[in-house]
Amino acid sequence: MTTARSTFMLAVLLVGLMLAGGAFAATPAEEQAAFQAYFKQRFPNVPEDEFKNGAYAIDPVGRENWEAIEEFPPYETAISKGETLWNTPFANGRGYADCFADGPAIAAQYPRWDRERGMVVTLPLALNDCRQANDEAPLKYVKGPIADLVAYIAYESRGQITQVEIPADDPRALAAYEQGKRFYFARRGQLNFSCAHCHFANSGARLRSEVLSPALGHTTHWPVYRSDWGEMGTLHRRFAGCNEQVRAKAFKPQSEAYRNLEYFLTYLNNGQELNGPGARK
Amino acid sequence: MTEDSIIASRLKRGFRNSLILGLLAVLPLGAAWSETPDQSQALASIEAAEAARQRADSVGGEWRDTATMIEQAKTLAADGRYAAAIELANDAKRQGELGYDQALGEQHADFPAYVLDRSR
Numbered sequence: 001m002t003t004a005r006s007t008f009m010l011a012v013l014l015v016g017l018m019l020a021g022g023a024f025a026a027t028p029a030e031e032q033a034a035f036q037a038y039f040k041q042r043f044p045n046v047p048e049d050e051f052k053n054g055a056y057a058i059d060p061v062g063r064e065n066w067e068a069i070e071e072f073p074p075y076e077t078a079i080s081k082g083e084t085l086w087n088t089p090f091a092n093g094r095g096y097a098d099c100f101a102d103g104p105a106i107a108a109q110y111p112r113w114d115r116e117r118g119m120v121v122t123l124p125l126a127l128n129d130c131r132q133a134n135d136e137a138p139l140k141y142v143k144g145p146i147a148d149l150v151a152y153i154a155y156e157s158r159g160q161i162t163q164v165e166i167p168a169d170d171p172r173a174l175a176a177y178e179q180g181k182r183f184y185f186a187r188r189g190q191l192n193f194s195c196a197h198c199h200f201a202n203s204g205a206r207l208r209s210e211v212l213s214p215a216l217g218h219t220t221h222w223p224v225y226r227s228d229w230g231e232m233g234t235l236h237r238r239f240a241g242c243n244e245q246v247r248a249k250a251f252k253p254q255s256e257a258y259r260n261l262e263y264f265l266t267y268l269n270n271g272q273e274l275n276g277p278g279a280r281k
Numbered sequence: 282m283t284e285d286s287i288i289a290s291r292l293k294r295g296f297r298n299s300l301i302l303g304l305l306a307v308l309p310l311g312a313a314w315s316e317t318p319d320q321s322q323a324l325a326s327i328e329a330a331e332a333a334r335q336r337a338d339s340v341g342g343e344w345r346d347t348a349t350m351i352e353q354a355k356t357l358a359a360d361g362r363y364a365a366a367i368e369l370a371n372d373a374k375r376q377g378e379l380g381y382d383q384a385l386g387e388q389h390a391d392f393p394a395y396v397l398d399r400s401r
Contacts, residue, residue, distance in 0.1 A: 182387075184389035185393075192383065194390065
């Protein structure tokens with residue numbers, strides 16, 4: 001009798017634990033599904049393949065201006081310069097094509113988890129790895145030649161689909177995703193804002209004259225020519241700018257924090273078409 | 282006691298009281314004078330602010346303007362404006378403390394419940 005009661009209690013406890021575990025945990029795939037469903041529900045009139053256009057998918061007036069700008073895209077010069085850089089051999093006679101056999105249309109391969117190095121590798125980081133492997137000085141990460149190179153690669157990769165993978169057999173990859181997630185949702189700076197405060201429930205609202213863009217579509221169109229910058233800039237330049245806008249100290253471009261953030265955010269955007277480089281206000 | 286001596290006595294007492302009141306009024310001024318901050322106090326405040334900034338930075342919680350405020354406090358101290366330097370350094374120190382607490386408090390930041398309700 002006692003044994004039967006003990007077995008029953010144990011079974012109840014196990015079922016309870018399983019239910020609790022199921023209730024609180026979510027896989028990255030479940031989080032991605034919840035994320036995408038949220039924005040599709042929030043903007044029911046925006047076709048799924050429009051989110052890649054950011055605020056211009058939800059702001060008709062802004063879109064009209066943007067379409068006019070796209071008739072003579074301000075990023076064209078960057079694409080040309082990037083193509084020249086891609087095709088110019090290094091001092092040792094080799095070039096980017098020797099590092100990236102599938103190049104230049106390789107944007108959808110990044111960011112990716114590098115099992116050997118145990119870290120997230122982004123496209124700008126991979127380009128500099130290539131340069132350094134060929135005894136070339138690394139490029140600075142926020143603007144200039146690196147933005148030109150990535151603009152050319154992005155242009156050649158247009159139409160590719162975001163497909164970031166989190167390998168199930170390497171827990172370090174999941175840890176990087178989790179770190180990126182915590183960064184995204186953490187309040188920071190003197191204004192005490194997280195990324196989500198602007199780009200989730202307030203997406204579509206106005207911040208002075210600007211319409212806050214939804215997080216779905218945020219990783220599709222980089223690098224970007226921002227009118228505010230008057231030049232091209234990388235995704236990590238934008239991360240830093242957002243951090244400073246909430247009066248937090250920005251992290252260094254290509255720091256572990258920003259690479260993991262990019263990994264998390266791009267994974268959530270899986271399925272979105274790449275359409276970089278872009279033009280934004 | 283004659284009327285003259287009574288008047289003289291009252292005048293004397295009035296003078297004494299005025300003197301006491303005057304001294305009482307001046308005493309706080311003297312205390313304030315003795316509390317005018319000096320260079321060592323300003324440098325100590327700046328050092329404390331820098332320690333708080335570094336502590337916040339160690340957990341990724343430093344705020345944008347804290348380092349600039351500390352640099353400005355150093356400039357003020359170098360110009361001999363110790364009171365202003367201390368005030369600014371104390372503000373920077375407070376920023377460091379708040380940034381540190383903020384970062385620790387956000388260690389488990391997660392999807393908002395309106396996107397992903399983990400209680401269901």
